[in-house]
Amino acid sequence: MNAMNKPTLEDIIAARERISGVVQTTPMELSRFLSGKLGDTVHLKCENLQRTGAYKLRGAHNLLAQLSDEARAKGVVAASAGNHAQGVAYAATALGVKSTIFMPRGAALPKLQATRDYGADIRLRGSVFQETLAAAVDFVEETGATFVPPYDHPHIIAGQGTVGLEILEQQPDVDTVVVPIGGGGLISGVAIAVKERAKQLGRTIRVIGVQASGASAFAPSLDQGEPVTIETKPTIADGIAVSRPGDLTFEIVRESVDEIVSVSDDDIARALIVLLERAKQVVEPAGAAGVAGILSGQIRGTGNTVVMLSGGNIDLMFLERVISRGLTASQRYLTMRLALPDRPGQLAIISQIVSDEGANVVEVLHTQHDEWTGILDVTLDLSVTTRGAEHSQQVLEALRRAGYKPQIKLAGR
Structure with missing residues (x-):
């Protein structure tokens, strides 16, 4: 890593070699329906079809693969009720490392069971996430295990950036990449990958982030010039419901992301319906934020566009409710x-x-x-x-x- 701890294109290329064989190259699908809505060609990058159902495996595996033998022996710890938990659990098992995942009481049963099936030791602690996170930190202090953060770490960012390399290989003439944004790990890695590669080729690529309106922490942070904590509101896009950007991801987003828009829950619900009916893709609410940005009319004039479907882990009972809401919103x-x-x-x-x-x-x-x-x-x-x-x-x-x-x-x- 460089002195500023910001991952480079070379770090992302190295990460791709490191995670090869565990992380899949996910499909790129043309969406004629969304192309018609946008007036430009739209392709979908289907990370919802990634192992564990989301891109999170990329960053987790890249970080764990670089641990020393001593650190591996002590195991790894994460606090998460969703995709990060599953990514860490899968990566740890693939590398022969013990993983302990702290989840809040009341975590969705499918996510809990999937994380356990990937080999993690599950600890249910706290009724809200901050209590869960505090329990994980205490465990790290007691055991010396390595804490795996969800987004604000250069190895995590470099791993997530590998999807940007795939986008450029699958759509070399891409003009704009649209990415859901929560804490900023995914969009940071993608922005570094596509913009640095484009610079080498003598061209430019725009990167647009899409937040949930109930958890739009980046907009006020960029206005203030530093990460700020907001009070999040309930949103169906729990995967990007983050109250504060990461310190490192904030700096990368400020330098490399061209635009950030926010979408409502109704926008996201409509996007899920479109993806189910038109693209035959099962996507979680957070993963559909980019499509919601197009359908809401906030993203325009982008040229050849790739939209990230960042995850597909959605509870079937909740999907039924979202479909009902999406049909009503439409x-x-x-x-x-x-x-x-x-x-x-x-x-x-x-x-x-x-x-x-x-x-x-x-x-x-x-x-x-x-x-x-x-x-x-x-x-x-x-x-x-x-x-x-x-x-x-x-x-x-x-x-x-x-x-x-x-x-x-x-x-x-």
Whole structure:
């Protein structure tokens, strides 16, 4: 490493040799749908198909492979409830190193079981992540094991940067790379790799980061000129929900990343639907942030574009909820509330109107016990599937023409 501890292109090339045989070269897929939306060619870099389901394995293996024999004998420790835990566990087992992973109580069972299956010793500590992290630090002090940070380490950054080398080999004429950004490890490595290589070739490549609006720590940090801690808000993109950039990653992002945008949970949910339907890719919310940036209209005029799908580890029960939210956000799943006269045949009339407009009823709640309506009326909560925003408006207008006053209900309310 150089004196500033910032990894170089040579460090990333060395990391690629180091992790070869364990980390897979993931596919690059053309997305005609997203190309049409953006007006430029869009390819998807499918790190959701990486071993352990995310790019995190790259950095973890690069760091662990450089430990001394003495350090390997003492084992490694990480604190994580997600992809970092799985990456460290897999890398450690591949190298014959004992790994201890601290996870918060209440961690999602699929992630916990996957981490255990990769060979880690799981310790459940704390109800919030800071308590989990404190327990991991205490364990390191007691045992002398090596702590593996999730993003703010030059070996981690260099390992993540290897995906940038693959992007350039698979799409040599790329103009822009779009990367989800949380703590900044992935985008830092990718930015160094693609920009330094492009400089050698006498050209430029833009790098755009996409954050979740509920955890957009980089924007205020860049405004302040130093890493700052923000209060994160709940977001479905838990994989990039970081309250403070890393010190090293902040410096690299400030130097090498051209633009950062933020996307809402509804933007991300819509992106997940698009990836499932159009690209046949199962992606976790954080991994879909880059696609959300395109669909939200915040990313434009990028030329030949590669979007990173950074991970695919999503709980199936949660995926069901996200799909419902995504369909609602796309106005393809419409839930409305109506007041109906309390007399026979009203439900049949409503059903016929909806059917005549080509929509499909999927759920009905019909009750006389609701304070929202008058004593002589009943409340009807009706959920229908439509072909999109324009079709939803057609259904609503048909009901209004028939004398009803439908009120749209938001998802989850």
